[in-house]
Amino acid sequence: MRNPLPALVPAFLLAAAMGTAAIAADKRPPLPTYTQAYTPTTVDERGLWMEADERERVQRESRSLVKDPALNAYVRGVLCRTVGEDRCRSVRLYIDEVPAFNAFMTPNGAMVVWTGLLLRVRSEAELGAILGHEFGHFELRHSLKDFRSHRIGTDLMAWASILVRNSGNLQYAMVGQMYAFSRDQEREADMTGFQYLARSQYPSSAAADVWVNVMGEADATAIGRKGRAQHKYVAGVFATHPTDLARATYLRAAAIEAHDVKPAVVDTHQAAMAKWLPIFLNDQIKLNDFGGSEYLLANLAGAGGWTTPLLCARGDLYRERGNPRDLVSAAQFYQEAIARGDAPPEAYRGLGLSLLRSQQLAEGRAALVDYLRLQPAAPDAALIATLVAQ
Amino acid sequence: MSIKPLVAPVALVVVAAFAVPASAGNKLVPAGQRIAVAKSAMTVQPGTEWNKLSERPGRKAETWTQDGDELNDLTFYGGIESGKPLFREVDRKNQPLPKVSATMLITDIPVLLENSYRIALGAASVRIDTIEPIPFAGAKGVHFTYTFSKQNETLQRRGDARGAIIGGKLYLVTYEAPSLYYYDRSAAAARVVADSVQF
Numbered sequence A: 001m002r003n004p005l006p007a008l009v010p011a012f013l014l015a016a017a018m019g020t021a022a023i024a025a026d027k028r029p030p031l032p033t034y035t036q037a038y039t040p041t042t043v044d045e046r047g048l049w050m051e052a053d054e055r056e057r058v059q060r061e062s063r064s065l066v067k068d069p070a071l072n073a074y075v076r077g078v079l080c081r082t083v084g085e086d087r088c089r090s091v092r093l094y095i096d097e098v099p100a101f102n103a104f105m106t107p108n109g110a111m112v113v114w115t116g117l118l119l120r121v122r123s124e125a126e127l128g129a130i131l132g133h134e135f136g137h138f139e140l141r142h143s144l145k146d147f148r149s150h151r152i153g154t155d156l157m158a159w160a161s162i163l164v165r166n167s168g169n170l171q172y173a174m175v176g177q178m179y180a181f182s183r184d185q186e187r188e189a190d191m192t193g194f195q196y197l198a199r200s201q202y203p204s205s206a207a208a209d210v211w212v213n214v215m216g217e218a219d220a221t222a223i224g225r226k227g228r229a230q231h232k233y234v235a236g237v238f239a240t241h242p243t244d245l246a247r248a249t250y251l252r253a254a255a256i257e258a259h260d261v262k263p264a265v266v267d268t269h270q271a272a273m274a275k276w277l278p279i280f281l282n283d284q285i286k287l288n289d290f291g292g293s294e295y296l297l298a299n300l301a302g303a304g305g306w307t308t309p310l311l312c313a314r315g316d317l318y319r320e321r322g323n324p325r326d327l328v329s330a331a332q333f334y335q336e337a338i339a340r341g342d343a344p345p346e347a348y349r350g351l352g353l354s355l356l357r358s359q360q361l362a363e364g365r366a367a368l369v370d371y372l373r374l375q376p377a378a379p380d381a382a383l384i385a386t387l388v389a390q
Numbered sequence B: 001m002s003i004k005p006l007v008a009p010v011a012l013v014v015v016a017a018f019a020v021p022a023s024a025g026n027k028l029v030p031a032g033q034r035i036a037v038a039k040s041a042m043t044v045q046p047g048t049e050w051n052k053l054s055e056r057p058g059r060k061a062e063t064w065t066q067d068g069d070e071l072n073d074l075t076f077y078g079g080i081e082s083g084k085p086l087f088r089e090v091d092r093k094n095q096p097l098p099k100v101s102a103t104m105l106i107t108d109i110p111v112l113l114e115n116s117y118r119i120a121l122g123a124a125s126v127r128i129d130t131i132e133p134i135p136f137a138g139a140k141g142v143h144f145t146y147t148f149s150k151q152n153e154t155l156q157r158r159g160d161a162r163g164a165i166i167g168g169k170l171y172l173v174t175y176e177a178p179s180l181y182y183y184d185r186s187a188a189a190a191r192v193v194a195d196s197v198q199f
Helices: A004-018 A021-025 A043-060 A069-083 A115-120 A124-139 A142-150 A161-165 A183-199 A206-224 A244-258 A269-273 A277-285 A290-304 A308-321 A324-339 A345-357 A361-374 A381-389 B004-018 B108-121 B182-195
Strands: A092-096 A103-105 A110-114 B027-029 B050-052 B061-065 B073-080 B127-136 B139-148 B157-166 B169-178
Touching (some): A043 A092, A043 A110, A043 A142, A069 A092, A069 A124, A069 A269, A092 A115, A103 A124, A110 A124, A115 A124, A115 A290, A124 A142, A124 A183, A124 A206, A142 A183, A183 A244, A206 A244, A206 A290, A277 A290, A277 A308, A290 A308, A308 A324, A308 A345, A324 A345, A345 A381, A361 A381, A381 B127, B073 B182, B108 B127, B108 B139, B108 B157, B108 B169, B127 B157, B157 B182, B169 B182
Parallel strands (some): A092 A110
Antiparallel strands (some): A103 A110, B027 B050, B050 B061, B127 B139, B139 B157, B157 B169
């Protein structure tokens, strides 16, 4: 503090220029300028848009597209409540049934959300944090800037670089193989997304929560596959994204600084997901990722308790790994689900098959008989009947 | 530092350069003759000619085709042992496939195929359509049909499989082709082969 005066003068001038005290009090960085019905202006941008239009056409006809109007309306609603009604109106939203943590937005304004993301976020605010980040990329025209700086066309944009164990491995990166983003751009989009969140009805701390959970799951996957859990603060030379630890840290710092106290809103995430939860859980269980799936289930149960779909999914997870001790645990999870009174017939099927594999033949067959009684027209009824008769 | 370690890789490159192309290893399978498949005791008798591809999906598997790989594939899995995946793992560390278990029930066979495909093809759109019991070479087996498409592809593929756990090992015969044109083209010929499985 040798000479405080020079610093004070510009600050004073700035405040004076802004005119009102109310605006001067808003120290938050401004949002990007919103342009309605933006059209590409340069040859580069027109080229990018043409490619994006073609990819969007393929995406729209994808067999894995989730067309459920209710789920689409929910995700769009969260996007609108995060970035604002005017901004979200022109976005085309596509929900793709891919069990990995990813979402991306193309330069022409199409947003693709993978169902693995919907499964992993636990509230509207967490979903809003991710969608706001992606929208930030779009609004800041990152694809174009990146294209200009690299001139090498496309590269993969995997949302969670650390989730390579979970998502990149499944060649899903091919879908996101469109737009490379430098780490600076990621950071910029993180902070823009954060600004949307801070101006929305959602608590801005949700942005950091997402990355903490992503790290937890990556660790669980690594340990489940007898690997080593590790997180670095500094990203490698060739990383396209900042490390999850860095993101969680700077987003948390921003949330503390923003210190937003907002009235609690009714969170509709669980209600909107209710119909799809068993399906998305099934997609996850089939990935042969015991550690990651177990972490995810526990995380979901932490938010709303061990509900029937979660118990059934956990039973399936243990039954499919199939060690003798797993089969005992699986049977217990199915029994807990059945005891709750609202279990689907498949819970009896899972229980019966677990018991049969544990050599508890009489009890297993009894459970399978229950399954056939509850679901006589099941597609596998004839096959299950042969197991009962054995 | 000796020069020795260099010799082996160089030799390998030379051998690879002069090796015959992979396609040359494909063989004609004549019609009407009983033939052992997938390095196992499993034998089949085709009613028409097929081509056996030199490239195997796994150590104990082999693929036949009529029009070309992925156009109509008839694949035999000849006794996959407990602890082994259905087909070769591309990335064992980060992308492990589910393993066969000696205690598997016949209901677990379609699940094993579905999960392996989901991981290997990166597709959540693998669906088991029908499933029924069937005698397989005298054992209690399962017959199931399925549809799938690969990630980023709109082409739908159909599959028809039958298999059983015999002596703690998995035996499976699958027929797969694009639903468009090719599936129906060779389905009958594939069925003749699958029906003829014996040990």
